[in-house]
Amino acid sequence: MEVSRINxxxxxxxxxxxxxxxxxxxxMLVGLIAALQLAFPNFFNDYLGFKYLSFGRIRPLHTNAxxxxxxxxxxxxxxxxxxxxxxxxxxxxxxxxxINFWGWQLIILSAVITLPMGYTTSKEYAELEWPIDIxxxxxxxxxxxxxxxxILVRRVQHIYTAIWFYIATFVTVAVxxxxxxxxxxxxFLKSYSWYAGVQDxxxxxxxxxxxxxxxxxxxxxxxxxxxxxxxxxxxxxxxxLSIIHFWALIFIYIWAGPHHLLYTSLPDWAQSLGVVFSIMxxxxxxxxxxNGLLTLRGAWDKxxxxxxxxxxxxxxxxxxxxxxxxxxxxxxxxxxxxxxxxWTIAHVxxxxxxxxxxxxxxxxxxxxxRLFKRELYSKRLANAHFWIATLGIILWAVPMYWAGFSxxxxxxxxxxxxxxxxxxxxxxVNALEPFYIMRAxxxxxxxxxxxxxxxxxxxxxxxxxxxxxxxxEVTNSRNQKIPKGEYxxxxxxxxxVQLMILSIIVILIGGAVEIIPTLTVKSNIKxxxxxxxxxxxxxxxxxxxxxxxxxxxxSQMVRPLRFETERYGEYSKAxxxxxxxxxxxxxxxxxxxxxxxxGLRSDSWHYGHLLIPKQWSPGSIMxxxxxxxxxxxxxxxxxxxxxxxxxxxxxxxxxxxxxxxxDLKKQANEIAGRIVKDLSQQKGxxxxxxxxxxxxxAIIAYLQRLGTDIKAVPENDQEQxxxxxxxxxxx
Amino acid sequence: xxxxIKHNMSEIAGIEIYPIISLLIFVAFFAIVIWRTYRIxxxxxxxxSQIPLxxxxxxxxxxxxxxxx
Numbered sequence: 001m002e003v004s005r006i007n008x009x010x011x012x013x014x015x016x017x018x019x020x021x022x023x024x025x026x027x028m029l030v031g032l033i034a035a036l037q038l039a040f041p042n043f044f045n046d047y048l049g050f051k052y053l054s055f056g057r058i059r060p061l062h063t064n065a066x067x068x069x070x071x072x073x074x075x076x077x078x079x080x081x082x083x084x085x086x087x088x089x090x091x092x093x094x095x096x097x098x099i100n101f102w103g104w105q106l107i108i109l110s111a112v113i114t115l116p117m118g119y120t121t122s123k124e125y126a127e128l129e130w131p132i133d134i135x136x137x138x139x140x141x142x143x144x145x146x147x148x149x150x151i152l153v154r155r156v157q158h159i160y161t162a163i164w165f166y167i168a169t170f171v172t173v174a175v176x177x178x179x180x181x182x183x184x185x186x187x188f189l190k191s192y193s194w195y196a197g198v199q200d201x202x203x204x205x206x207x208x209x210x211x212x213x214x215x216x217x218x219x220x221x222x223x224x225x226x227x228x229x230x231x232x233x234x235x236x237x238x239x240x241l242s243i244i245h246f247w248a249l250i251f252i253y254i255w256a257g258p259h260h261l262l263y264t265s266l267p268d269w270a271q272s273l274g275v276v277f278s279i280m281x282x283x284x285x286x287x288x289x290x291n292g293l294l295t296l297r298g299a300w301d302k303x304x305x306x307x308x309x310x311x312x313x314x315x316x317x318x319x320x321x322x323x324x325x326x327x328x329x330x331x332x333x334x335x336x337x338x339x340x341x342x343w344t345i346a347h348v349x350x351x352x353x354x355x356x357x358x359x360x361x362x363x364x365x366x367x368x369x370r371l372f373k374r375e376l377y378s379k380r381l382a383n384a385h386f387w388i389a390t391l392g393i394i395l396w397a398v399p400m401y402w403a404g405f406s407x408x409x410x411x412x413x414x415x416x417x418x419x420x421x422x423x424x425x426x427x428x429v430n431a432l433e434p435f436y437i438m439r440a441x442x443x444x445x446x447x448x449x450x451x452x453x454x455x456x457x458x459x460x461x462x463x464x465x466x467x468x469x470x471x472x473e474v475t476n477s478r479n480q481k482i483p484k485g486e487y488x489x490x491x492x493x494x495x496x497v498q499l500m501i502l503s504i505i506v507i508l509i510g511g512a513v514e515i516i517p518t519l520t521v522k523s524n525i526k527x528x529x530x531x532x533x534x535x536x537x538x539x540x541x542x543x544x545x546x547x548x549x550x551x552x553x554x555s556q557m558v559r560p561l562r563f564e565t566e567r568y569g570e571y572s573k574a575x576x577x578x579x580x581x582x583x584x585x586x587x588x589x590x591x592x593x594x595x596x597x598x599g600l601r602s603d604s605w606h607y608g609h610l611l612i613p614k615q616w617s618p619g620s621i622m623x624x625x626x627x628x629x630x631x632x633x634x635x636x637x638x639x640x641x642x643x644x645x646x647x648x649x650x651x652x653x654x655x656x657x658x659x660x661x662x663d664l665k666k667q668a669n670e671i672a673g674r675i676v677k678d679l680s681q682q683k684g685x686x687x688x689x690x691x692x693x694x695x696x697x698a699i700i701a702y703l704q705r706l707g708t709d710i711k712a713v714p715e716n717d718q719e720q721x722x723x724x725x726x727x728x729x730x731x
Numbered sequence: 732x733x734x735x736i737k738h739n740m741s742e743i744a745g746i747e748i749y750p751i752i753s754l755l756i757f758v759a760f761f762a763i764v765i766w767r768t769y770r771i772x773x774x775x776x777x778x779x780s781q782i783p784l785x786x787x788x789x790x791x792x793x794x795x796x797x798x799x800x
Contacts, residue, residue, distance in 0.1 A: 240771055487770075
């Protein structure tokens with residue numbers, strides 16, 4: 001066998017590791033700011049009420065930064081380190097490696113700039129606008145190309161388990177990202193989703209759920225299969241289990257997306273499929289967790305002394321808890337309490353802080369001594385980090401679970417006479433204040449841990465010696481003779497192209513079965529004759545609603561449950577959303593649902609409330625939006641917006657864009673007139689002209705439209721509709 | 732909601748058997764894969780699970796007792 005001297009590229013690993021630490025600290029800090037806003041809303045409204053810092057804009061920045069910047073760079077760090085060693089070859093192209101690195105950082109930077117500015121598609125974890133979406137696609141191809149080429153020029157015959165997970169990650173993220181990002185541009189940083197309403201929701205949560213599966217889970221399982229055995233210096237517990245784990249996990253995960261849409265207007269059959277597969281998902285998830293934990297079987301004493309293993313054990317435990325809880329949350333009875341509450345937030349943070357965070361920290365503590373060829377600067381500090389991080393997770397999660405249960409139960413509570421026990425939504429929010437403060441404290445502690453780690457690793461790097469290339473002698477065993485009678489899965493394990501094609505087939509089945517019928521079978525989404533497209537002013541208002549990220553705190557989805565219809569009104573129907581590009585159902589109710597908001601309150605109430613929320617609803621934790629009353633409404637894209645909407649199938653008459661502006665002015669003047677009339681009785685200083693051309697009028701117009709199409713049905717017809725759904729006609 | 736699907740589906744003769752066939756195929760396939768994987772002998776897979784540990788690099792010890800004081 002041929003022996004050759006080769007260089008592993010350690011510089012790229014170092015770059016990605018630094019990026020992971022930096023973006024991790026930044027992303028978590030943004031999360032802390034968001035948490036503090038909920039804990040101390042008055043302070044932020046009074047002293048830090050900048051529009052670029054408002055909750056609706058920075059919440060997506062936090063999620064994107066943590067998922068794509070922290071975990072994303074973490075994935076690349078581990079993949080670039082482990083692949084070279086598992087395949088006994090340098091990465092195929094240095095050029096592609098560094099395009100991957102700098103391109104990814106540029107994409108993150110563009111997110112850091114555009115999201116606070118309000119350029120967002122509103123679709124969770126897919127908020128970035130279309131040019132950035134294209135850049136992500138190209139970058140992902142660069143990564144996949146480099147990875148696959150490296151696999152093809154490998155010096156070993158066999159491809160280890162970790163790399164199967166990397167391959168599945170690559171192909172599935174590509175499929176998800178491309179299909180969820182179909183959108184029609186209005187201008188360089190504004191687009192409308194290709195899909196509408198129910199279909200958009202299904203595609204989004206097929207994406208959203210599998211972003212968790214194939215960005216936060218499969219690549220990290222790959223890292224687990226490499227780094228846990230390395231850190232413990234023992235092979236994985238069961239190689240056979242890893243075969244089942246891999247195929248079962250990627251096959252089952254892709255079906256589970258609809259559990260994010262239980263009790264919504266999504267067709268029941270799709271919801272049921274989502275539930276069934278979510279329950280099944282326990283098996284492969286726990287198979288993977290046990291495979292990791294049992295690797296330490298008979299070597300638990302190592303965990304006491306080895307800080308890397310400590311982090312990994314907590315990571316795997318958190319993974320086990322989160323993947324047990326996920327299926328529970330997808331049971332309809334549990335979901336009716338948990339959905340829209342902080343329970344979901346607690347759930348994702350057990351995964352995020354526990355699984356991704358702790359595994360990343362463990363990996364970094366493993367890598368730095370190897371990259372910089374010296375021991376860790378301080379093991380004591382690393383141990384302190386471990387304890388403080390674990391404590392941080394507990395202090396973060398426990399209050400949020402409590403908050404979630406309490407609020408969910410408060411929403412459902414009825415008095416003996418059949419009225420809601422907590423009719424005022426704000427009562428259920430104000431009850432959470434102590435939990436929000438505790439959560440922010442837990443987050444702070446966790447971040448302090450990250451800073452301790454940064455210092456420790458920085459010192460290690462400074463005192464160590466680093467060389468860009470690590471020279472090793474490797475034997476080329478690529479062309480070893482294949483023994484006769486090898487087991488059935490063995491050929492797949494040495495044929496990467498076959499493995500990739502099989503992975504694609506396996507992940508496409510679930511998505512196809514759920515999405516294709518929802519997109520194509522008309523009877524799944526019945527049109528409602530009273531539902532009409534938005535007026536031009538409402539359309540502009542909707543875009544402001546999206547820009548300010550209102551959907552981060554307000555749902556537009558009344559579930560067909562008594563406590564929901566009692567509080568908000570008629571439950572939401574699929575047919576109400578046929579012109580909703582994108583859908584705005586939301587996933588969290590920090591504020592009340594808005595699906596039936598139209599006509600409930602006066603225009604002047606909304607005007608005053610948007611400017612100083614707590615004055616109009618005492619105790620409100622909503623941010624103030626003073627800029628909406630100062631900034632003039634920009635209508636320069638109105639024509640294009642109408643035309644794009646028509647292209648997407650919204651029935652604006654041909655040529656309507658020419659009259660749209662006139663209609664917009666007329667409606668704006670009417671609303672401004674009502675606001676001025678009401679407010680003049682109190683203050684007498686606002687003029688119609690100074691109000692009518694402002695953004696606030698557009699968003700009020702949109703809020704007043706919500707749910708009114710259904711309300712417009714004459715009383716007796718509506719009764720009929722409830723019982724027979726007669727007004728929902730099948731085309 | 733489901734009744735619309737049921738309505739369309741009821742047009743097909745013998746439709747009731749389809750979901751049962753789907754379930755059987757799924758379970759059978761899964762069972763066969765598990766059975767065949769279970770049958771793989773450990774000696775065959777042992778060398779593959781050694782792959783991450785089979786490296787030429789010097790292994791630095793993370794253990795506490797190696798710590799410089």
